[in-house]
Amino acid sequence: MAVKYTRPRGTQDVLPNESWKWQWVEEKLRRTARIFGFDEMRVPTFETTDLFSRGVGEGTDIVSKEMYTFEDKGGRSVTLRPEGTAGVVRAVLENGLLASSPLPLKSYYLQSCFRYEKAQKGRLREFHQFGIECFGTHEAAADVEAMAVADSFYKTCGVREYITLEINSIGCKACRPTYHVELRQYFDNYENDLCETCKKRLENNPMRILDCKEDKCKEIAKNAPMMLEYLCDNCATHFSEVQELLAEAGMQYVVNPRIVRGLDYYTNTVFEFVAEGVGTQGTVCAGGRYDGLIEELGGQPTPAVGFGMGVERSLMLLEEHGQLPEPPEGPLLYAVAADDAGRAAARQVTIQLREQNVTAECDIAARSVKAQMKAAGRVNAVFTVVLGQAEVDGGTVKLKRMADGEEQEVLLADIPAVLQSL
RNA sequence: GUGGAUAUAGCUCAGGUGGUUAGAGUGUCAGGUUGUGGCCCUGAAGGUCGUGGGUUCGAAUCCCAUUAUCCACCCCA
Numbered sequence: 001m002a003v004k005y006t007r008p009r010g011t012q013d014v015l016p017n018e019s020w021k022w023q024w025v026e027e028k029l030r031r032t033a034r035i036f037g038f039d040e041m042r043v044p045t046f047e048t049t050d051l052f053s054r055g056v057g058e059g060t061d062i063v064s065k066e067m068y069t070f071e072d073k074g075g076r077s078v079t080l081r082p083e084g085t086a087g088v089v090r091a092v093l094e095n096g097l098l099a100s101s102p103l104p105l106k107s108y109y110l111q112s113c114f115r116y117e118k119a120q121k122g123r124l125r126e127f128h129q130f131g132i133e134c135f136g137t138h139e140a141a142a143d144v145e146a147m148a149v150a151d152s153f154y155k156t157c158g159v160r161e162y163i164t165l166e167i168n169s170i171g172c173k174a175c176r177p178t179y180h181v182e183l184r185q186y187f188d189n190y191e192n193d194l195c196e197t198c199k200k201r202l203e204n205n206p207m208r209i210l211d212c213k214e215d216k217c218k219e220i221a222k223n224a225p226m227m228l229e230y231l232c233d234n235c236a237t238h239f240s241e242v243q244e245l246l247a248e249a250g251m252q253y254v255v256n257p258r259i260v261r262g263l264d265y266y267t268n269t270v271f272e273f274v275a276e277g278v279g280t281q282g283t284v285c286a287g288g289r290y291d292g293l294i295e296e297l298g299g300q301p302t303p304a305v306g307f308g309m310g311v312e313r314s315l316m317l318l319e320e321h322g323q324l325p326e327p328p329e330g331p332l333l334y335a336v337a338a339d340d341a342g343r344a345a346a347r348q349v350t351i352q353l354r355e356q357n358v359t360a361e362c363d364i365a366a367r368s369v370k371a372q373m374k375a376a377g378r379v380n381a382v383f384t385v386v387l388g389q390a391e392v393d394g395g396t397v398k399l400k401r402m403a404d405g406e407e408q409e410v411l412l413a414d415i416p417a418v419l420q421s422l
Numbered sequence: 423g424u425g426g427a428u429a430u431a432g433c434u435c436a437g438g439u440g441g442u443u444a445g446a447g448u449g450u451c452a453g454g455u456u457g458u459g460g461c462c463c464u465g466a467a468g469g470u471c472g473u474g475g476g477u478u479c480g481a482a483u484c485c486c487a488u489u490a491u492c493c494a495c496c497c498c499a
Contacts, residue, residue: 006490006491009490009491060497061496061497061498062497062498065423065497066497066498083498083499113499115497115498115499117496117497117498118423118424118495118496118497119491119492120492120493120494120495121492121493121494122499123497123498123499124499127499128499129499130499131499197496213495213496261498262497262498263498281498281499283498283499284499285499286498286499307499308499309499310498310499311499312499313499314499334459336457336458336459337457338457338458339457342457368452368453368457369457369458370453370457370458370459371451371452371459372458373458373459373460374458374459374460375459376458376459377459377460378459378460381459384458384459386457386458388457390457398458400458400459402459402460405458405459405460
């Protein structure tokens with residue numbers, strides 16, 4: 001009796017006919033990172049639970065209700081990473097990189113993350129994030145370089161024009177508290193008109209109200225004081241430097257004073273790349289500065305900036321705008337066998353080509369010539385050759401170009417050389 | 423966590439008011455004579471109609487429950 005196994009909710013299979021898209025995007029991301037001088041960092045899929053509750057923030061939705069947390073056999077509480085930054089920071093500290101490697105330290109990652117959410121379009125429980133982190137400088141140039149990585153990636157993919165870069169500053173330890181007081185005072189006047197969740201936010205994190213999607217809250221928030229008006233001199237200067245450098249780099253952006261990130265560690269500059277029509281999940285890449293996180297996780301106070309980019313969402317965006325390339329070519333040669341002598345010859349040619357790093361295939365399913373030709377067409381083979389006793393005896397074969405059916409006669413022994421010269 | 427929709431072949435879907443062996447397209451495999459793909463033609467395989475109950479002589483079809491999926495809210499990448 002067959003039990004049917006289905007994949008867990010919110011997960012996805014990438015099938016053979018789609019995997020090339022992933023590889024293509026991944027390669028582009030890695031290449032972009034390399035061009036900007038970021039090196040890959042690979043960290044564990046799970047970490048001590050505490051790292052995330054500390055790093056991401058006890059009060060955030062991610063930590064309070066979306067983590068895949070479990071106890072291992074040793075009784076330790078571990079968690080599948082819900083985001084990339086905390087783990088990277090942990091690794092950087094644990095390996096003493098801030099003391100031993102040249103600063104700024106620039107690294108990137110491409111990995112899956114896990115969040116226990118109700119799945120929908122563009123929102124999965126296991127999803128993939130590309131991200132970069134830059135440690136050791138508080139300069140605005142670092143903020144802008146981070147944004148430039150994403151900007152450049154989207155540009156080379158041909159979708160930059162469908163995406164808006166929104167930036168904001170949410171202040172620092174010095175100026176945010178005063179703003180919070182002001183903000184709370186403002187919202188206190190409207191407390192009864194706010195939605196239920198916002199009433200709670202009023203206590204915990206009043207800035208989140210600015211971000212609320214409820215009409216009534218939006219209406220109230222319209223006239224609320226903005227963080228930008230309360231930035232201390234340092235933050236204000238920093239923010240205007242960011243904008244100058246963005247302009248200098250020719251990067252289109254808009255200031256959106258309502259951007260509030262959902263992770264606690266952000267300070268100062270925050271930004272989002274927002275696209276239309278990726279489900280309702282418009283944010284395709286988001287990040288900012290997190291000058292307090294390293295200290296929070298036990299390191300020396302160190303400024304840092306980075307972002308996370310949703311790979312699935314970016315892929316959806318590329319697909320939607322027809323910016324994915326044609327599927328890759330199949331094997332350069334498919335050697336078709338007509339009889340036993342031909343089978344041996346086909347295997348031989350295939351082996352030779354593969355040894356020379358040329359993609360080649362032959363039938364391994366004992367199929368008819370016609371079926372083999374069909375198979376060759378299906379795998380997108382560039383050339384085919386039919387081998388049988390006659391070819392083996394005569395030593396010449398017809399190399400057929402599948403695209404137009406044109407055949408050229410070559411020596412059986414010359415096939416590798418001919419194909420390699422193309 | 424909240425709301426809405428849907429569940430029939432690998433995929434996309436038909437199957438008025440319940441009635442014999444549940445269909446199509448596509449995909450897969452095999453053929454259309456002797457050793458050649460894409461088009462065309464033929465055939466085959468493939469479904470306990472999500473699952474469990476109920477109504478009925480009889481349920482893919484009506485009712486209830488359950489599960490799953492999708493979409494949206496929340497939140498986020």
